[in-house]
Amino acid sequence: MRIFEPHAHMFSRITDDYERMALSGVRAILEPAFWLGQNRTSVGSFIDYFDTLVGWERFRARQWGIHHFCGMALNPREANDPRVNKDVLEILPRYLEKDSVICVGEIGLDDITPIEEECFSAQLELARKHELPVLVHTPHRDKKRGFERSLAIVKESGIALERVLLDHGNEETIKITRDSGCWAGFSIYPHTKMDVDRMVTIVQQYGVEGMMINSAADWGVSDPLRVPRTCLALELAGVERDVIEQLVWRNPVGFFAQSGRFDPADLERPPNVDRRETFDGNSVLRGQDPGRY
Amino acid sequence: MADGANANAIAVVERRLAEATADNGWWREALDRATREGAAALPVLFPALARRLGRGLIGGGRTAEPSPDATGGEVLVDLDVWRVCDAAGFVLLRACTAITSEQAVDLFLHGDFEERTIVMRAHALRPVDPGTIALFGEAQRTNTSTHFEALCCDHNLPARACGVADFGIDDVNRMVVKAAFMDLPLARMFGVEEHANAELSRMLQDLATEREAAGRTVWQDTDRLVGLAPTRGTLLRLLGGLEHGSDGRRLRAAEALARQSAPDLLPLIEDRIARERVDAIRAQLTQLAGKWKGS
Numbered sequence: 001m002r003i004f005e006p007h008a009h010m011f012s013r014i015t016d017d018y019e020r021m022a023l024s025g026v027r028a029i030l031e032p033a034f035w036l037g038q039n040r041t042s043v044g045s046f047i048d049y050f051d052t053l054v055g056w057e058r059f060r061a062r063q064w065g066i067h068h069f070c071g072m073a074l075n076p077r078e079a080n081d082p083r084v085n086k087d088v089l090e091i092l093p094r095y096l097e098k099d100s101v102i103c104v105g106e107i108g109l110d111d112i113t114p115i116e117e118e119c120f121s122a123q124l125e126l127a128r129k130h131e132l133p134v135l136v137h138t139p140h141r142d143k144k145r146g147f148e149r150s151l152a153i154v155k156e157s158g159i160a161l162e163r164v165l166l167d168h169g170n171e172e173t174i175k176i177t178r179d180s181g182c183w184a185g186f187s188i189y190p191h192t193k194m195d196v197d198r199m200v201t202i203v204q205q206y207g208v209e210g211m212m213i214n215s216a217a218d219w220g221v222s223d224p225l226r227v228p229r230t231c232l233a234l235e236l237a238g239v240e241r242d243v244i245e246q247l248v249w250r251n252p253v254g255f256f257a258q259s260g261r262f263d264p265a266d267l268e269r270p271p272n273v274d275r276r277e278t279f280d281g282n283s284v285l286r287g288q289d290p291g292r293y
Numbered sequence: 294m295a296d297g298a299n300a301n302a303i304a305v306v307e308r309r310l311a312e313a314t315a316d317n318g319w320w321r322e323a324l325d326r327a328t329r330e331g332a333a334a335l336p337v338l339f340p341a342l343a344r345r346l347g348r349g350l351i352g353g354g355r356t357a358e359p360s361p362d363a364t365g366g367e368v369l370v371d372l373d374v375w376r377v378c379d380a381a382g383f384v385l386l387r388a389c390t391a392i393t394s395e396q397a398v399d400l401f402l403h404g405d406f407e408e409r410t411i412v413m414r415a416h417a418l419r420p421v422d423p424g425t426i427a428l429f430g431e432a433q434r435t436n437t438s439t440h441f442e443a444l445c446c447d448h449n450l451p452a453r454a455c456g457v458a459d460f461g462i463d464d465v466n467r468m469v470v471k472a473a474f475m476d477l478p479l480a481r482m483f484g485v486e487e488h489a490n491a492e493l494s495r496m497l498q499d500l501a502t503e504r505e506a507a508g509r510t511v512w513q514d515t516d517r518l519v520g521l522a523p524t525r526g527t528l529l530r531l532l533g534g535l536e537h538g539s540d541g542r543r544l545r546a547a548e549a550l551a552r553q554s555a556p557d558l559l560p561l562i563e564d565r566i567a568r569e570r571v572d573a574i575r576a577q578l579t580q581l582a583g584k585w586k587g588s
């Protein structure tokens with residue numbers, strides 16, 4: 001089973017996770033820019049983070065045969081912080097032009113404040129200007145209202161709705177997402193929020209059209225193997241392999257290919273890899289023989 | 294004009310770029326924007342160059358260009374390694390009237406892999422300025438071979454820049470030792486041989502000794518470069534090279550010895566000639582022996 005993981009924060013994960021993901025079928029990852037668990041107090045911290053996403057992180061993934069792409073954005077939480085919000089919006093255009101950047105994200109609402117809404121709209125406009133699809137984070141608190149408000153802002157922006165992925169959905173939001181023409185993302189967590197069993201039920205009830213699933217793995221309690229685990233559960237529940245592959249490969253590939261920044265045919269092969277190669281002098285092998293890892 | 298080189302590298306770059314970008318609306322717009330807005334537009338234009346214009350090679354071979362700056366040094370560049378996106382990067386940089394050294398470094402530091410390569414390579418054809426010198430600092434800090442090579446190989450920028458502002462012979466020496474460390478051939482660093490000096494020879498010999506102690510291979514151009522500016526230990530190292538098991542190593546040692554003069558050591562050379570089985574090396578040593586006898 002080939003898997004395109006459409007939402008994982010590898011910045012916060014260890015190299016072993018890449019190996020385990022590769023062994024479980026993950027061949028491509030989309031890493032949206034997000035909050036690092038602690039507020040940043042200057043734009044320079046964002047710049048270094050963005051540079052890591054297009055540089056080191058992409059290099060690290062490639063060592064395990066994984067295509068790494070990313071989203072760039074001012075995340076909703078730090079949109080509320082006047083120390084950084086305007087400056088980050090100002091530096092985004094250069095990063096939105098990078099080859100490996102295939103969406104604007106994650107953007108959206110968290111606490112549903114006016115300044116979050118303002119930054120959300122401004123970044124939808126950037127997505128239009130840079131011809132990129134959008135990954136929208138929806139609030140974990142007050143989800144239904146947050147979802148409706150997010151959708152209203154998206155519609156107001158005039159962006160084509162098939163270029164919008166409304167993430168962190170659940171049973172409550174699936175119908176309104178589908179009716180809107182946006183894509184529906186489901187983040188599968190180990191203990192909280194959406195889990196594997198609920199996801200199986202959703203697929204049995206709604207099919208997989210316009211849907212994708214992700215682990216949203218980050219620095220918190222989360223599991224980068226949630227997508228492969230869900231694949232297995234779906235298979236055991238009797239869902240056709242082809243349907244599962246649509247959910248975890250063809251759907252995300254099709255959605256992000258709207259960026260025009262990669263050719264889906266390139267994903268059929270691993271990225272070029274030389275395991276002795278270094279990035280700024282740094283090798284993930286730490287001096288080991290590349291043949292024996 | 295340098296031997297064997299065509300003239301007017303910039304004209305070749307412009308012509309090949311024009312051929313590759315005919316009917317490319319994005320490129321016309323990008324060039325207009327750089328001309329209008331200057332260096333401030335580059336951070337959003339550079340990332341798209343490889344994607345929009347491709348990475349096709351422009352070709353053109355070893356090409357010269359009259360000196361673009363007060364150094365007076367003619368530019369020599371191998372256009373066979375240049376791609377359409379590199380050519381476009383050069384033309385965009387040139388379209389901006391003034392680029393500060395901070396702006397040049399910013400393009401490198403916050404560029405992705407391709408942008409970094411383009412910025413470095415494009416500088417080979419530009420006037421040497423503080424931005425060039427700052428980029429040498431970045432090249433010295435990176436271990437990404439492609440980026441180091443783009444600024445230091447396949448052209449004569451380091452040789453041309455030597456002596457400008459703070460970029461002196463010590464910096465060239467450090468750069469060559471780094472190239473040796475990365476196993477890049479001397480032949481790709483045009484004009485560097487002319488800057489051979491005893492201190493560089495000492496550094497290269499020390500690196501060679503350290504490599505030998507670790508049982509690793511030694512940079513193959515060591516003998517050639519130290520032979521141009523011998524220092525303490527050079528002669529012994531070269532003589533020792535004549536007993537090496539590798540034919541290539543013995544040949545390079547013999548070639549480097551041909552530049553030395555040590556008539557007292559003739560018996561050692563003759564001893565080697567008697568046992569040397571490779572014709573080319575024997576011929577080289579015989580010629581050397583003749584020269585030493587005559588001196």
Ligand SMILES: [Zn+2]
Pocket residue numbers: 007009032034106216
């Ligand atoms: Zn996330």
